[in-house]
Amino acid sequence: MTFSPNIVKIDLQNLGFNLTQVKRLIDPKTRIMGIVKSDAYGHGLLEVARLLERNGIESLGVAHIHEALKLRKHGIRLPIIILCGIRSGQDSEEVVNNDLTPVVFDLQSLDLLAGEALRKGKRINIHLKIDTGMGRLGIPHEEAGPFMKKILEYPGLRLEGLMSHLSSADEPDYGFTREQIGNFQRAVNTGRGLGLDLPLNNLANSAGIMAHRDSHFEMVRPGIMLYGGLPSPEFHPPLPLRPVMGFSGIVLQVKDLPDQTPVSYGRIYYTEGPKKIAIVSAGYGDGLPRSLSNRGKVLIAGKKVDIIGTVCMNMVICDITGVRDVADGDEAVFLGTQGEEGITGDDIAGWSDTISYEIFLSIGQSSIREYIE
Ligand SMILES: Cc1ncc(COP(=O)(O)O)c(C=O)c1O
Numbered sequence: 001m002t003f004s005p006n007i008v009k010i011d012l013q014n015l016g017f018n019l020t021q022v023k024r025l026i027d028p029k030t031r032i033m034g035i036v037k038s039d040a041y042g043h044g045l046l047e048v049a050r051l052l053e054r055n056g057i058e059s060l061g062v063a064h065i066h067e068a069l070k071l072r073k074h075g076i077r078l079p080i081i082i083l084c085g086i087r088s089g090q091d092s093e094e095v096v097n098n099d100l101t102p103v104v105f106d107l108q109s110l111d112l113l114a115g116e117a118l119r120k121g122k123r124i125n126i127h128l129k130i131d132t133g134m135g136r137l138g139i140p141h142e143e144a145g146p147f148m149k150k151i152l153e154y155p156g157l158r159l160e161g162l163m164s165h166l167s168s169a170d171e172p173d174y175g176f177t178r179e180q181i182g183n184f185q186r187a188v189n190t191g192r193g194l195g196l197d198l199p200l201n202n203l204a205n206s207a208g209i210m211a212h213r214d215s216h217f218e219m220v221r222p223g224i225m226l227y228g229g230l231p232s233p234e235f236h237p238p239l240p241l242r243p244v245m246g247f248s249g250i251v252l253q254v255k256d257l258p259d260q261t262p263v264s265y266g267r268i269y270y271t272e273g274p275k276k277i278a279i280v281s282a283g284y285g286d287g288l289p290r291s292l293s294n295r296g297k298v299l300i301a302g303k304k305v306d307i308i309g310t311v312c313m314n315m316v317i318c319d320i321t322g323v324r325d326v327a328d329g330d331e332a333v334f335l336g337t338q339g340e341e342g343i344t345g346d347d348i349a350g351w352s353d354t355i356s357y358e359i360f361l362s363i364g365q366s367s368i369r370e371y372i373e
Helices: 012-025 037-042 045-054 065-073 089-097 107-120 141-152 175-193 206-211 345-351 356-364
Strands: 007-011 031-035 059-062 080-082 101-104 124-131 157-163 245-257 275-280 297-300 303-308 316-319 331-338 341-343 369-372
Touching: 007 012, 007 356, 012 031, 012 045, 012 206, 012 369, 031 045, 037 045, 037 356, 045 059, 045 065, 059 065, 065 080, 065 089, 089 101, 089 107, 101 107, 107 124, 107 141, 107 157, 124 141, 141 157, 141 175, 157 175, 245 356, 275 297, 297 316, 297 341, 303 341, 331 345, 331 356, 345 356
Parallel strands: 007 369, 031 059, 059 080, 080 101, 101 124, 124 157
Antiparallel strands: 007 245, 245 275, 245 331, 275 316, 297 303, 297 331, 303 316, 331 341
């Protein structure tokens, strides 16, 4: 029983299926770090982590330490990598107390972690983030050698691997990704030349996993493909993925409008001829992008119908002219299937000029979630 007309359904079986698809694309020896940051892309941190743990994933990746602590508090025992690193003495204490694996990219966090490791008489596993061309977090790949030498001076730290991030692995032109892979490989070689073992180097995101086998190294970091989404709406996956999130609401009211009637805020839509409309129970306050105004689609009575006018905070208006037998209370599907028709996160992303990541996050975090085991 829910007290909202809108419901987000998370299909954990499909999540398990997508993990199996990741395994089919990689060498059996390659490890997987399942990316569960930002509440598992809106799918629910704990539920997703538990399913991945049950299905034999080797580790999890979160953005910030509070997400790692939540996982530990709820009994997740897997290695957890903190992708955005740590900043304070308190963070480094929590790392040691909870056996977490931070990513490092500056001397300050090295000092903090090494100090804490010494105090507690423990070794801390770390990953070193290097920038191979993303232009984001990490030390420049050319400086990886001196930085790794520095790490070798700290006995309490164990460098499990280098990591870097691909900026363009979903693009049809492979040139830039090849450069990034080359830069990464050279840094790994440098580290090994210094005597480091580096057992878990990792570079590949979903696009890398699906399109660039030579980016896999010892560990891969799938995010969006676990959730059944694509790195970009135009990307062609090499094998099928199943959608994990669905989102539906209901028709609140059906009514007839005469010719030249304005619809919703700002009157960006006027009827051309008499129209039948359905007012549906979710809007941008429930996670639908406002940019679906006059552009998006919804499934009603098994038909894909247009969103007309401006998307409101908790309602959208759909043109159901010619669709038979629609009544108040009928199901309206924003994301998922109804009858023969379907709408994917990538469809919504395409209509609203974004990527499915943002769609899942915003829908998943705005409404009540129900889990299907
Ligand atoms: C460092 C890092 N690794 C892996 C991922 C997963 O990427 P994707 O969801 O494209 O697979 C992300 C996501 O943004 C990331 O920031």
